[in-house]
Amino acid sequence: MSGSLRPVLLAVLWVAGMTSVLALPLASSVPGGIALVPLGTVLDTPDPPRAWFGDQPVWVAQDNGHWVAIVGVPLDTPAGTKTLRVTEHTGERSVDFPVSVKRYPEQHVRLKDSSKVTLSPDDEKRALAEIERIQALKRHWRMATDTDSSFARPADGRLASRFGLRRIFNGEPRAPHSGLDIAVPLGTPILATAAGRVLAVDDYFFNGKTVFVDHGNGLLSMYCHLDRIDVKEGDTLRKGQRLGLAGATGRASGPHLHWSVVLNGAMVDPELFLKRK
Ligand SMILES: [Zn+2]
Structure with a gap:
């Protein structure tokens, strides 16, 4: 290799490496997973295309000269062909992508105290109102150019209940587990998984004291x-900054962190943002 070409080639390799490391989470086009949908080359379409899945805007990023839609697939999505609506300067088009079946593990739990399963009317009213507020937060959208999807673990500890686990209490199926539980002692510092802004802070019936962080482009994390x-609310956080301390507030059988990741309004498996290719 000639001496003059070498630095250029190294620079190209470095930039290519940067984009593939920084840009994309692990693809897993299943319910609760992430579909990476190619939308054409940057050369053909210099302006980023805009994409929607249903009525939710979707994150579109550049990866090695291509536009890619990074789509969160809701857990209750039936397998089959799904469609994105894509707009660019030339007009609107539809782009199909497949979603495959995934059967998450099942766990049967027997509880002697059924009051922990059945809520009082007052508790039920409070919990339902909170679920609506949380649904609205999950749909939050802020366009950003610096979304970092290579997440750091918010705490070190044993991975207890994984995402998607189908829990059945006394024979009654509950909603599947929408996050990842990390077993940590009371008072363990909990760290922001990536840079972002605090979208909301609240104390909920089920989730207890909770922080929502907005990473931009519909990517949120919830602790x-x-x-x-x-x-x-409104604080700017850097990656690894302490948000608070682990506990057992809300409905928790013991101290642990329940960590959820939301993408275009869908709860997706947080581990897809930790495992890298
Ligand atoms: Zn949990």
């Missing part, structure tokens, strides 16, 4: 059952 919260 639940905290004992103490150290941030407030």
Whole structure:
């Protein structure tokens, strides 16, 4: 290799490496997973295309000269062909992508105290109102150019209940587990998984003290059952910054972090943002 070409080639390799490391989570086009849908080359379409899945805007990023839609697939999506609506300067088009079946593990739990399964009318009213507020937060959208999807673990600890686990209490199926539980002692610092802004801070019936962080482009992270919260709405966070301390507030059988990741309104498997190719 000639001496003059070498630095150029190294620079090209470095940039290519940067984009593939920084840009994309692990693809898994299943319910609760992430579909990476190619939308054409940057050369053909210099302006980023805009994409929607249903009525939710979808994150579109550049990867090695191509536009890619990074689509969160809701857990209750039936397998089959799905369609994105894509708009660009030339007009609107539809882009299909497949979603495959995934059967998540099942866990049967026998509880002697059925009051932990059945809510009082007051608790039920509160919980339902909170679920609506949380649904609205999950649909939050902010366009950004610096979304970092290579997440750091928010806490070190044993991975307890995984995402998607189908829990059945006394023979009654519950909603599947929409996050990843990390077993940590009370008071363990909980760290922002990536840079972002605090979207909301609240104390919920089920989730307890909770922080929502907005990473831009419809990518959010949610940290639940905290004992103490150290941030407030609107704060800008850097990756690894402490949000609060782990606890067992809300409906928790013991101290642990319940960590959820939301993409275009869908709860997706947080582990897809930790495992890299
Ligand atoms: Zn959990």
